[in-house]
Amino acid sequence: MKKHNYLLLLFFLFGSTLFAQGISLRGQLQDEAGEPVIFANVVLYQAADSSIVKVEASDDAGVFRFLGIPAGNYHLKASYVGAAEFWQPNIQLAEGEQKDLGVLQFGSTSIELAEATVTAQRAMVEVKPDRTVFNVQGTINSTGSDGLSLLRKAPGVTVDNNDNINVLGRSGVLLYVDGKRMPLTGDDLSSFLQNLPADQIDRIDIITNPGARYEAEGNAGIIDIRLKKDDSIGANGSLSGTFSQGRYNRSNINATGNYRNKNMNVFGALGASEGESFNEMKFLSLQNGLELDEVNNSRRTRQNYNYRLGTDFFLSDKHTVGFLVDGRRFDGENNSFNRIEILDLAAGATIPDSVLVARNNSVNSREQQTFNINYRFSNGSGSSLNIDADYGRFRNENERYQPNLYFDAQEQTLLSEIINSFDTPTDIDIYTFKVDYEQPLLGGTFSVGSKLSRVVSDNTFLFFNVLNGEPQRNNDASNLFDYTENVYAGYLSFNRKLSEKWSMTAGLRAEQTDATGDLQTFKAELQEPPVELEYLNWFPNAGLTYQAGRNHTLSLNYGRRINRPDYNVLNPFNNQISELSYQKGNPFLRPEIVNNLELGYTLAYRYNFKLAYSRTTDQITRLMAPDENDPRAGFITWDNLASQTVISANISAPVQMMEGWNAYFNISASHLDNQADYGNGAVVDLQAFTYSIFQQHTIDLPFDFKGEVSGYYSGPGVWGGVFEYESNWSLNLGLQRKFLNDQLNVRVAANDLFYETGWDGVSDFAGLVSRGSGRWDSRRVSVSVNYNFGNQKIKSRKRKTGLEDEAGRLGD
Numbered sequence: 186m187k188k189h190n191y192l193l194l195l196f197f198l199f200g201s202t203l204f205a206q207g208i209s210l211r212g213q214l215q216d217e218a219g220e221p222v223i224f225a226n227v228v229l230y231q232a233a234d235s236s237i238v239k240v241e242a243s244d245d246a247g248v249f250r251f252l253g254i255p256a257g258n259y260h261l262k263a264s265y266v267g268a269a270e271f272w273q274p275n276i277q278l279a280e281g282e283q284k285d286l287g288v289l290q291f292g293s294t295s296i297e298l299a300e301a302t303v304t305a306q307r308a309m310v311e312v313k314p315d316r317t318v319f320n321v322q323g324t325i326n327s328t329g330s331d332g333l334s335l336l337r338k339a340p341g342v343t344v345d346n347n348d349n350i351n352v353l354g355r356s357g358v359l360l361y362v363d364g365k366r367m368p369l370t371g372d373d374l375s376s377f378l379q380n381l382p383a384d385q386i387d388r389i390d391i392i393t394n395p396g397a398r399y400e401a402e403g404n405a406g407i408i409d410i411r412l413k414k415d416d417s418i419g420a421n422g423s424l425s426g427t428f429s430q431g432r433y434n435r436s437n438i439n440a441t442g443n444y445r446n447k448n449m450n451v452f453g454a455l456g457a458s459e460g461e462s463f464n465e466m467k468f469l470s471l472q473n474g475l476e477l478d479e480v481n482n483s484r485r486t487r488q489n490y491n492y493r494l495g496t497d498f499f500l501s502d503k504h505t506v507g508f509l510v511d512g513r514r515f516d517g518e519n520n521s522f523n524r525i526e527i528l529d530l531a532a533g534a535t536i537p538d539s540v541l542v543a544r545n546n547s548v549n550s551r552e553q554q555t556f557n558i559n560y561r562f563s564n565g566s567g568s569s570l571n572i573d574a575d576y577g578r579f580r581n582e583n584e585r586y587q588p589n590l591y592f593d594a595q596e597q598t599l600l601s602e603i604i605n606s607f608d609t610p611t612d613i614d615i616y617t618f619k620v621d622y623e624q625p626l627l628g629g630t631f632s633v634g635s636k637l638s639r640v641v642s643d644n645t646f647l648f649f650n651v652l653n654g655e656p657q658r659n660n661d662a663s664n665l666f667d668y669t670e671n672v673y674a675g676y677l678s679f680n681r682k683l684s685e686k687w688s689m690t691a692g693l694r695a696e697q698t699d700a701t702g703d704l705q706t707f708k709a710e711l712q713e714p715p716v717e718l719e720y721l722n723w724f725p726n727a728g729l730t731y732q733a734g735r736n737h738t739l740s741l742n743y744g745r746r747i748n749r750p751d752y753n754v755l756n757p758f759n760n761q762i763s764e765l766s767y768q769k770g771n772p773f774l775r776p777e778i779v780n781n782l783e784l785g786y787t788l789a790y791r792y793n794f795k796l797a798y799s800r801t802t803d804q805i806t807r808l809m810a811p812d813e814n815d816p817r818a819g820f821i822t823w824d825n826l827a828s829q830t831v832i833s834a835n836i837s838a839p840v841q842m843m844e845g846w847n848a849y850f851n852i853s854a855s856h857l858d859n860q861a862d863y864g865n866g867a868v869v870d871l872q873a874f875t876y877s878i879f880q881q882h883t884i885d886l887p888f889d890f891k892g893e894v895s896g897y898y899s900g901p902g903v904w905g906g907v908f909e910y911e912s913n914w915s916l917n918l919g920l921q922r923k924f925l926n927d928q929l930n931v932r933v934a935a936n937d938l939f940y941e942t943g944w945d946g947v948s949d950f951a952g953l954v955s956r957g958s959g960r961w962d963s964r965r966v967s968v969s970v971n972y973n974f975g976n977q978k979i980k981s982r983k984r985k986t987g988l989e990d991e992a993g994r995l996g997d
Contacts, residue, residue: 186385186446186520190305190594191483191938192336192848197414199465200203200290201511205871207403208252208253208254208255208256208278208279208280208281208282208283209250209251209252209253209254209282209283209284209341210229210250210251210254210259210276210278210283210284211248211249211250211251211283211284211285211286211706212248212287212289213246213247213248213249213260213287213288213289213874214243214248214249214265214271214289214290214291215229215247215288215291216268216290216291216485216889217287217290217291217292217560218648219290219507220247221243221246221247221248221971222243222265222268222291223243223244223246223247223736223788223789224243224244224265224789225242225243225249225263225264226240226242226263226264226265226467227242227249227251227257227261227262227270227292228240228261228262228263228264229241229251229260230253230259230261230262231257231258231259231260232257232258232260232274233258233274233965234578235399235422237261238251238254238259239251239254241839242496243375243885244730244841245523246555248890249345250844251788252844254277254278256278256280256282257277257278258275258276258278259276259277259278260272260274260275260276261273261274261276262268263284263289263291263383263685264721265291268291268292269291269525270294271289271290271291271906273289277771278769279740282649293882296690297423297857298334298606299861300803305374305688306994309964310609315393316390316391316393317341317390317391317393317793318388318389318390318391318970319335319388319389319390319391319839319880320387320388321383321387321388321389321838322866323540325466326935327490331374331378331379331381331382331383331385331406332377332386332761333377333378333379334385334876334936334963335377335389335896336389336408337381337942338424338604339389339391339408339568341353341391341393341514341835341851341853342391342408343877343899343902344524345359345434346759346777347927349406349807349905350405350504350905351471352391352393352406352936353405353406353795353797353799353833353835353853354777354853354866355394355405355406355781355799355831355833356405356406356691356803356804356806357402357403357748357779357801358376358403358404358405358406358407358408358707359400359402359403359406359407359408359409359410359492359744359779360374360407360408360410360681361407361410362409362410363410363412363949364539364574365408365555365802366400366559366792368824368831369408369426369458372811373706377513377515377551379462381410382427382437382439382458384427384439384969384971385413385439385454385456386410386411386412386413386424387411387412387413388411388563389408389409389411389678390408390409390411391406391407391408391413392406392407392408392409392745393405393496393546393781393783393797394406394679394726394728394742394744394781394783395407395494395726395744395746395796396506396690396692396726396728396744397632397676397677397678397692397693397694397724397726398621398632398634398676398678398692398726400636400672400696401694401696401722401724401745401746401747402567402746402747402748403676403746403748403797404746404747404748404777404779404781404801406560406652406746406971409628412454412493413454414442418973419444419445419446419975420442420443420444421442421443421444421445421973421974421975422440422441422442422443422973422974423439423440423441423442423971423972423974424439424440424971424972424974425438425439425440425969425970425971425975426438426857426967426970427440427967427969427970428967428968429460429965429966429967429968430965430966430967431962431963431964431965431966432463432847432962433460433461433462433463433484434461434580435458435459435460435461435462435856435965436458436459436460437456437457437459437489437747437904438456438458439454439457439578440454440455440456441453441454442454445547446459446500447499448498449496449498449499449708450497450499451495451496452493452494452495452496452498452642452755452959453492453493453494453495454491454492454493455492456489456490456491456492457489457490457491458487458488458489459486459487459488459489460486460487461484461486461487461962462481462485462487462962463484463485463961463962464483464485464956464959464961465480465482465483465959465960465961466479466480466482466714466957466959467479467480467481467709467957467959468481468955468956468957469955469956469957470819470899470953470954470955470956471530471955472529472758472811472816472819472952472953472954473531473811473816473817473952474529474530474816475528475529475530475816475817476526476527476530477525477526477527477528477532477765477817477819478525478526478528478620478891479523479524479525479526479538479766480522480523480524480764481521481522481523481524481766482519482521482522482995483519483521483522484519485517485518485519485520486517486518487515487516487518488512488515488516488517489513489515489516489519490513491511491512491513491514492510492511492512492513493509493511493512493824493929494509494510494703495508495509495510496508496697497613502564502565502668503562503563503564503565504528504560504561505559505560505561506559506561507557507558507559507560507561508557508558508559508560509555509557509559510554510555510557510558511553511554511555511567511987512553512554512555513551513552513553514550514551514552514553515549515550515552516549516550516551516571516603516779516853517548517549518546518547518548518549519546519547519794519921520544520545520546521544521547521965522542522543522545523541523542523543523544523545523762523763523766524538524540524542524543525540525541525763525765526539526767527539527540527541527817533624534811537594538597539591539592539593539594539600539713540592540593540594541587541589541590541591541763541764541765542590542592542596543588543589543590543762543764544587544588544761545585545586545587545762545763545842546586546587547583547584547585547586547853548583548584548585549581549582549583549584550581550582551579551580551581551582552578552579552580552581553577553578553579553580553815554578555575555576555577556574556576556577557574557575558573558574559572559573559574560572561997564932566625566840567623567624567625567630568623568624569621569622569623569624569626570620570622570742571619571620571621571622572617572619572620573617573618573619573620574617574619575615575616575617575618575619576614576615576616576617577613577614577615578609578613578614578615578655579611579612579613579614580610580612580613580791581610581612581613582610582740583607583608583609583610583611584608584609585606585607586601586602586604586606586651587601587605587607587761587763588602588604588605589602589604589605589650589764590602590764593870600899603650603764604650604651604652604837605648605650605651605764606649606651606656607646607647607648607649607760607957608647608772608983609644609645609646609647610644610645610650610761611642611643611644611645612642612643612645613640613641613642613643614640614641615638615639615641615906616638616639617636617637617638617639617642618634618635618636618637618638619634619635619636619709620634620636621633621634621713622634626679627679627681628681628682629679629681629682630648630674630679630681631677631678631679631682632677632679632692633675633676633677633678634673634676634680635672635674635675635676635781636673636674637672637673637674638670638672639669639670639671639672640668640669640670640672641667641668642667642668642669642812643667644665644666644667644668644756644979645662645665646663646664646666646756648662648663656776658707659689660706660707660708660871661711662759662908663706663707664704664705664706664707664711664712664756665704666704666705666755667701667702667703667705668700668701668702668703668751668755669699669700669701669703670698670699670700670749671698671699671700672675672696672697672699672839672859673696673697673699673911674694674695675691675694675695676692676693676694676695676724676856677693678690678692678693678920679691679692682848685732686731686732686733687729687730687731687732688730688732689727689728689729689730690726690727690728691725691726691727691728692726692727693723693724693725693726694720694723694724694726695721695722695723695724696721696724697720697721698718698719698720698721698722698749698776698926699718700719700721701715701716701718702715702716702717702718702755702772703715703716703795704756704757704772708813708849711717713772716755716772716773718776719784720776722747722778723745723747723853724744725743725744725745726742726743726744726745727742727743727745727987728740728741728743729741729742735996736784736788736789736790737786737787737788738785738787738790739781739784739785739786740782740783740784740785740786741783741784741786742781742782743779743781743782744780744781744784745778745779745780746778746779746781747776747778747779748776748777748779748805749776750771750774750775750776750805750823751954752776753770754770754771754773754805754823755768755770755771755774756770757769757770757771757772758926759820764818765815765816765817765818765819766818766819766820767820767821768820768821769820769821769822769826770822770823771823774823774824775803775825776803777803777805777825778802778803778805779799780796780800780897781797781799781804781952782796782797783795783796783797783798784796785953791839792838792839793835793836793837793838794834794835794836794837795830795831795835795836796834797831797833797834798830798831798832798833799830799831800828800829800830800831800907801828801829801830801831802827802828803825803827803857804825804826804828804829805825805826806826806829806859806905806906807821807823807904807905807906807908807909807953808821808822808823808824808825808905808950809820809821809907809908809950809953810822810867810950810951810952810953811893811951811953812953815868819843819953819955822967823904824861824863825861826859826860826861826869826906827860827861827862828858828859828860828861829857829859829860830847830858831855831858832855832856833853833854833855833856833857834854834855835851835852835853835854836850836851836852837849837850837851838850838851839850842882845884846882846883846884846885847882847883847887848880848882848883849880849881849882850878850879850880851877851879851880851893852876852877852878853876854872854874854876854877855873855876855902856873856877857871857872857873857874857902857903858871858872859871859872859903859906859907862908863951865951865954867950867951868953869906869907869950871903871906871907871909873901873902873903873909873991874900875899875900875902876899876900877898877900877904878897878899879895879896879897880896880897881894881895882891882894882895889923890920890921890922891919891920891921891923892918892919892921893917893918893920893921893934894916894917894919895916895917895919896915896916896917897912897914897915898912898913898914899912899913899914904946906950907944907949907950908946908947908948909946909947909948910945910946911944911945911946913941913942913943913944913945913996914936914939914941914942914943915939915941915942915963916937916938916939917934917935917936917937917938918934918935918938919932919933919934919935920932920934921933925972928970928972928973928974929973930969930971930972930973931968931969931970932967932968932969932970932971933966933968933969934962934965934966934967934969935965936965936966936967937961937963937964938964940960940963940964942960942961942962942963942964943956943958943959943960943963944959945957945958946956946958946962950971
């Protein structure tokens with residue numbers, strides 16, 4: 186991959202930025218001691234009707250500026266946590282005037298930090314005590330993207346070449362949507378995220394060290410994708426559409442609506458999308474004296490439909506009952522071309538002995554329906570009870586046709602052919618019931634709760650040999666695999682302030698797991714006894730927070746978590762790309778246990794620094810190895826590493842470069858140490874340092890346009906257990922303009938301009954050395970139009986439900 190001076194290129198693009206001049210208003214905010222108050226919120230109101238004109242924040246010197254405002258009479262309000270609001274009425278501005286209000290001084294007050302609310306435009310990234318929030322809705326460059334592409338941009342998150350998601354260098358993350366666990370893994374999860382339009386996403390919550398209230402699954406924590414939902418009084422809605430062009434085009438259309446009054450809230454959404462995509466991979470592998478030069482290219486077409494309908498009934502100020510139905514359907518076709526040149530190096534050959542060509546065609550469909558009933562009681566004094574009952578139904582169908590054709594070196598003579606077909610449906614049913622209760626106790630908050638969950642996964646893997654055009658089931662390679670898992674969980678947690686500067690939280694969660702993996706074969710001699718798992722685990726967590734000063738906060742958090750193997754990695758039968766390239770599961774995988782320790786520091790409620798240490802035992806990892814029987818074949822499987830140790834650091838900082846130019850920087854770095862010895866020379870002893878830099882710049886342009894430049898640079902690192910990848914980077918541009926009193930929003934985005942998002946790397950394990958690279962359709966230009974209608978002004982209290990935590994989990 187070419188090396189480019191990414192930072193110079195990024196900042197060069199700002200050289201021609203223009204800023205309009207006109208009426209301006211400035212001032213400096215100071216506290217009672219005469220010190221500048223930095224990053225205070227300053228709001229300018231019309232004196233006539235008290236409507237908001239503009240919101241700004243004070244800079245490092247406590248100075249705020251309003252530019253490009255019309256002449257008129259205004260009121261000004263400044264607010265800051267720990268200080269009384271400052272209010273100055275009747276500020277008269279004439280045409281062309283540049284007024285300086287001088288020094289404005291705050292008074293003191295005793296506002297509790299936990300109760301303080303700041304009303305201003307959301308920052309792209311917010312760092313809260315228990316999570317990092319990536320606000321997607323306001324970013325221009327999210328236009329035309331999907332859920333997986335957005336996760337690549339999220340702070341501290343990386344996505345590897347197999348679409349596995351990592352946080353702070355740790356694998357094993359749980360994915361939630363609206364507080365509910367998505368019961369999908371592997372290709373199914375990747376497909377769901379790629380078919381989730383970014384225009385439907387409001388924000389992404391990244392919880393790296395969840396408390397006892399959350400289920401203990403997921404070594405790297407939880408990523409919760411929150412979809413858009415309007416809480417305005419009255420009838421409201423939106424209609425949006427996006428067209429995106431890369432090598433192939435994509436498009437989507439989405440509609441949302443809600444009606445809310447003092448007694449109820451009804452909300453719904455409909456969406457549809459279609460398009461094509463591609464993926465290109467190359468591998469050069471050395472094994473058993475052979476060189477295998479492999480190309481694997483695929484082209485996918487897909488259609489996706491989704492709906493969502495929910496109601497909240499406010500029975501009284503204390504009681505709320507809610508219902509939610511969510512559904513999706515995906516239909517797609519994938520045509521792939523797999524070609525492997527086979528060269529016998531041990532025999533001194535210089536040209537291939539043969540060439541394997543496999544042209545795969547697969548047709549698949551996925552249906553998902555989830556149903557939720559929720560009850561919440563809150564007495565308004567800190568006591569609350571939340572009850573959730575959930576059912577999830579997932580049906581996946583997949584049929585694949587695969588001719589394996591062996592040619593001579595010139596690909597002119599057909600040497601042999603083996604044609605296979607596959608039928609691999611999966612049915613998943615998930616049942617959960619959860620109760621959470623909390624109340625004030627001993628000057629803090631005490632919480633207790635329990636959760637029961639049951640996952641039933643029926644997996645059929647039928648392998649056919651196609652002879653004379655007729656498929657005949659191969660009973661040696663076919664099986665049925667049923668996986669059932671019951672988890673019984675309970676927790677206790679307590680948090681309180683110890684003093685004016687110190688606060689603490691502590692919790693303990695217990696989870697009893699009973700799981701059975703039952704492999705049913707079509708030949709008695711291949712039958713294996715069921716794999717039964719039964720274990721009880723305890724998961725403590727604790728945290729301390731120290732408010733060293735008004736602008737300085739320190740936190741220390743510890744948590745213990747688990748990652749259970751799911752049906753995708755347990756099924757031992759082969760799922761092949763071609764006859765010489767396949768993957769298989771490992772029914773003897775053990776759950777992995779991780780201990781996480783995080784030290785955080787926040788400066789001025791704005792700049793955030795985090796140092797983390799994690800140690801995982803029995804780390805479930807992806808490995809590439811040669812086949813034991815066929816010297817030409819290689820496969821991917823999963824196994825437990827003895828241990829994995831990750832030391833990581835993260836810095837996030839919003840910076841006002843100058844008036845009209847705001848930037849956000851996120852820098853992550855980690856050191857990884859993988860250790861394992863599987864015997865017979867299959868040893869993993871790998872250490873790697875990796876880093877990534879993400880930045881986004883938003884610029885106010887003339888004529889009410891807003892521009893955005895974003896991108897990332899990711900240094901070399903390790904995926905899975907042994908795959909060492911090279912650096913990659915991306916640069917994106919965006920432009921936005923709002924019309925019709927901000928009800929119509931038009932955005933244009935160009936992503937991955939230099940097409941450097943792909944991956945390159947090498948794996949060396951158990952006698953197989955493989956170097957590979959991959960590309961997909963990341964370079965795209967997109968246009969998005971969004972229109973909001975209805976009453977958009979009056980906001981009402983948002984109901985907090987128990988779905989903030991989780992609802993179901995599949996086979997993990």
